[in-house]
Amino acid sequence: MTTTSTQPAIEAQVAPFPTGTTTLPLAKAITLAMRQALAEDPKVLVMGEDVGRLGGVFRVTDGLQAEFGEDRVVDTPLAESGIVGTAIGLAMRGYRSVLEIQFDGFIFPAFDQITTQLAKMRYRTSGRVSLPIVIRVPYGGGIGAVEHHSESPEALFAHTAGLRVVSPSNPADAYRMLREAIASPDPVLFLEPKGRYWDKGPVEVAPLALPAAGAPTAYDAIGHETLDRAVVVRPGTDLTLVAYGPSVHVALAAAAAAAEEGRSLEVVDLRTISPIDFPTVVESARRTGRCVVVHEAPVFHGAGAEVAARVTEECFFSLEAPVLRVGGFHTPYPVAKIEHDYLPGLDRVLDAVDRSLAF
Amino acid sequence: MTDDATDSTGPTGDAVPMVQLLTPTGERTTDPRWEPYRERAAHLDHGHVRDLWRDMVLVRAFDDEATSLQRQGQLGLWAQCLGQEAAQVGSGRALAPQDYVFPSYREHGVAHTRGVDLAQILRLFRGVDHGGWDGEAHRFHNYTLVIGSHTLHATGYAMGVQRDGVVGTGDPTVDTAVVAYFGDGATAQGDVNEALVFAAVNQAPLVLFCQNNQFAISEPNERQFRVPVARRGEGFGVPGVRVDGNDVLASYAVTQEALERARSGGGPSLVEAFTFRMGAHTTSDDPTRYRTRELEQQWRERDPIARIEAMLRREGGWDDAWAAQVVEEAADLGARVRETVRSMPAPAPASMFDHVYATPHAAVEDDRAFFAEYESGFADGGAR
Numbered sequence: 001m002t003t004t005s006t007q008p009a010i011e012a013q014v015a016p017f018p019t020g021t022t023t024l025p026l027a028k029a030i031t032l033a034m035r036q037a038l039a040e041d042p043k044v045l046v047m048g049e050d051v052g053r054l055g056g057v058f059r060v061t062d063g064l065q066a067e068f069g070e071d072r073v074v075d076t077p078l079a080e081s082g083i084v085g086t087a088i089g090l091a092m093r094g095y096r097s098v099l100e101i102q103f104d105g106f107i108f109p110a111f112d113q114i115t116t117q118l119a120k121m122r123y124r125t126s127g128r129v130s131l132p133i134v135i136r137v138p139y140g141g142g143i144g145a146v147e148h149h150s151e152s153p154e155a156l157f158a159h160t161a162g163l164r165v166v167s168p169s170n171p172a173d174a175y176r177m178l179r180e181a182i183a184s185p186d187p188v189l190f191l192e193p194k195g196r197y198w199d200k201g202p203v204e205v206a207p208l209a210l211p212a213a214g215a216p217t218a219y220d221a222i223g224h225e226t227l228d229r230a231v232v233v234r235p236g237t238d239l240t241l242v243a244y245g246p247s248v249h250v251a252l253a254a255a256a257a258a259a260e261e262g263r264s265l266e267v268v269d270l271r272t273i274s275p276i277d278f279p280t281v282v283e284s285a286r287r288t289g290r291c292v293v294v295h296e297a298p299v300f301h302g303a304g305a306e307v308a309a310r311v312t313e314e315c316f317f318s319l320e321a322p323v324l325r326v327g328g329f330h331t332p333y334p335v336a337k338i339e340h341d342y343l344p345g346l347d348r349v350l351d352a353v354d355r356s357l358a359f
Numbered sequence: 360m361t362d363d364a365t366d367s368t369g370p371t372g373d374a375v376p377m378v379q380l381l382t383p384t385g386e387r388t389t390d391p392r393w394e395p396y397r398e399r400a401a402h403l404d405h406g407h408v409r410d411l412w413r414d415m416v417l418v419r420a421f422d423d424e425a426t427s428l429q430r431q432g433q434l435g436l437w438a439q440c441l442g443q444e445a446a447q448v449g450s451g452r453a454l455a456p457q458d459y460v461f462p463s464y465r466e467h468g469v470a471h472t473r474g475v476d477l478a479q480i481l482r483l484f485r486g487v488d489h490g491g492w493d494g495e496a497h498r499f500h501n502y503t504l505v506i507g508s509h510t511l512h513a514t515g516y517a518m519g520v521q522r523d524g525v526v527g528t529g530d531p532t533v534d535t536a537v538v539a540y541f542g543d544g545a546t547a548q549g550d551v552n553e554a555l556v557f558a559a560v561n562q563a564p565l566v567l568f569c570q571n572n573q574f575a576i577s578e579p580n581e582r583q584f585r586v587p588v589a590r591r592g593e594g595f596g597v598p599g600v601r602v603d604g605n606d607v608l609a610s611y612a613v614t615q616e617a618l619e620r621a622r623s624g625g626g627p628s629l630v631e632a633f634t635f636r637m638g639a640h641t642t643s644d645d646p647t648r649y650r651t652r653e654l655e656q657q658w659r660e661r662d663p664i665a666r667i668e669a670m671l672r673r674e675g676g677w678d679d680a681w682a683a684q685v686v687e688e689a690a691d692l693g694a695r696v697r698e699t700v701r702s703m704p705a706p707a708p709a710s711m712f713d714h715v716y717a718t719p720h721a722a723v724e725d726d727r728a729f730f731a732e733y734e735s736g737f738a739d740g741g742a743r
Contacts (some may be wrong), residue, residue: 071522077560082511082553089461089515092500095522109549116505117512124489124501127714161715161723185717224718275721 007053010254021204027060027197029171030136032205033166033178034061034098040209041096041217044182047074047083048100048136057102058138058197072131080110088117098182102271104139104191105148111156118187118305119162130185134178139167140246140296141343144336152245152297155352157189158274158306162277165193165274166227167245171201173271176226179206183222191273193246195329230277232284232304236266239290240358242281244270247294247344254349265353273303282314289320294344299327321359326352375587377633378613379603383661385669396612403427403608405676411607412451412667413446415683418468419664421477422638424696425484429642433700434484438724440467442605442637445663446570448472449610453460453618454538457529459520461513461539464502465570465681469540476698477692487703494529506541507548510567513539514554517621518561518622526564527624534622538566538614544575546591548582555595555629564589566614567597567629570604572636577649592629605663635661709734 052075055062087097141150168174194309255265293304308323447468482491503509589601617628635658
């Protein structure tokens with residue numbers, strides 16, 4: 001509520017909202033979803049470190065403060081627990097915050113607020129208090145970053161009841177999933193594959209849902225079409241590759257390479273890690289008889305273990321091979337010069353595919 | 360600690376002025392520094408003061424009853440507020456209906472001032488509910504057991520109040536303040552310090568009310584800080600004051616000042632109510648391992664309820680017949696609490712799956728379905 005007089009004035013350059021289908025990088029699809037939400041509901045806030053004047057270190061919030069002001073697009077103090085904790089209080093007063101945690105490795109100062117407070121408040125109050133808060137986190141590796149800037153902490157949050165954990169793999173899903181996440185009455189951890197921020201793709205832009213004066217925003221109308229729903233992004237018959245976020249790109253590349261050798265791989269993009277759309281995964285695995293799960297996070301106690309266990313449980317008599325997992329090792333994220341030996345790249349995925357098919 | 364002086368000493372030996380309007384023996388203080396607070400409490404006539412005495416007596420009776428219920432196995436745990444009634448009732452009675460409170464877990468006296476049915480507090484401690492009351496209706500949030508984390512929620516709520524334009528309008532029925540209650544141990548938590556940062560930067564309408572009861576379970580103040588709590592705010596740009604937390608009039612006046620600052624747009628304040636937990640931390644605690652009998656005796660002599668009685672007797676405002684009625688009322692409250700708690704049923708086991716999410720989550724629904732099927736296997740009266 002204070003103006004920062006030490007900073008130069010900036011002028012809003014407000015472009016009209018795009019309509020129909022437009023081509024956007026993944027990062028800008030996210031920007032568009034936030035911009036629409038800010039325009040649709042005066043209770044929506046965007047908060048985080050450097051999200052205002054600077055537009056975020058990845059420029060994902062670029063232009064939002066100029067358009068919506070300092071009280072709605074808030075440069076917060078550099079304190080992650082404070083960001084999440086104050087958003088909880090704001091939600092209790094009716095505000096709907098979209099938070100940015102600057103990097104995956106910086107989320108842990110907020111771990112208590114997220115897992116103990118945010119996740120459990122609805123339960124602790126017998127459903128009286130809803131906390132519709134989205135926490136956006138650029139995550140994952142492959143960008144040559146220094147330590148703590150390339151991590152994949154999703155399993156730590158997916159293990160906590162009360163949170164929804166999602167990760168888009170492409171611009172269209174990033175846009176649609178963020179709109180649905182903001183509309184969700186539950187807290188959502190929205191993990192953005194930072195290595196794919198500048199991948200371009202078609203985005204189908206929803207018309208701005210501006211309610212009549214005084215009416216509440218029609219969040220129900222935004223629906224629940226992409227959240228909680230896995231999708232087959234490449235059909236195949238020989239083996240099911242399950243991936244999400246940045247690993248979908250790798251899985252698709254592996255399927256394309258395998259096709260050259262006459263192998264037909266199906267790729268399932270989970271999109272949501274909590275909950276997991278098991279019916280879609282199980283239907284695919286039953287059909288192909290083989291399943292390999294790919295994610296950047298360490299395999300040990302990772303989301304892939306949950307998929308493997310469930311597929312084994314439900315597809316036991318259909319499986320031709322054990323479910324295999326490809327992912328990070330049980331080490332801290334390594335230095336940038338060897339990160340591609342740590343990450344599940346094309347070759348390691350194809351190696352697992354070979355092992356499964358040879359079984 | 361000094362017995363009757365208005366200044367008290369922090370762990371490092373720094374003298375901190377301590378607002379006091381009544382001495383432990385019920386005499387009005389005359390220190391000219393506290394004249395502004397004296398004025399704030401001036402409208403409290405003997406009738407009002409008797410009401411405060413009644414509040415404290417009822418809260419203590421409830422607290423005693425809860426302790427007994429725990430001893431009888433009716434509660435899993437109890438956290439007494441014994442000795443802290445003046446800090447809680449004094450500050451609670453300074454609140455306006457629209458103000459919002461974020462308590463820690465020992466604020467039974469504040470709960471009473473917010474109209475919470477005290478028996479319902481015991482739902483949490485009996486293990487039948489994580490809360491027990493409608494926070495929005497009483498403008499009194501759930502108890503928070505993870506120390507200090509709710510101070511950030513209070514700060515955020517205050518930032519929302521600001522955005523709603525209900526600060527600094529000049530209308531006393533509209534302007535709204537938020538209060539976070541916490542203890543001396545909480546001041547060591549990062550969240551409390553982040554709350555000070557966020558509240559200061561945003562000039563949020565917040566009162567950070569610290570009841571310094573001198574022990575964080577077993578650890579005395581000198582294990583938590585080197586600078587007295589009342590001065591903690593200085594570096595954050597948050598004004599602070601220490602008040603005698605066993606003086607209900609001073610607690611009222613100091614809180615009222617901080618609330619008015621918040622409601623008028625003057626930003627956050629930090630209040631340190633210097634008091635003493637006369638009981639144990641909880642019913643699982645053994646204070647004889649970390650406190651001397653001498654110290655406990657010193658503080659028994661500063662009992663906040665006795666102080667008010669002494670003042671009323673001294674000034675001719677005491678009424679034996681009325682006091683006997685209140686004591687009877689307190690006994691009735693204890694009986695009603697006892698009856699209510701004993702008849703609080705355990706929730707249905709399947710209710711554990713409710714309210715995890717607002718919209719269905721497949722993992723919860725799978726578990727719910729499994730549990731229902733598992734339970735149905737015992738429907739014919741088989742042993743479970």
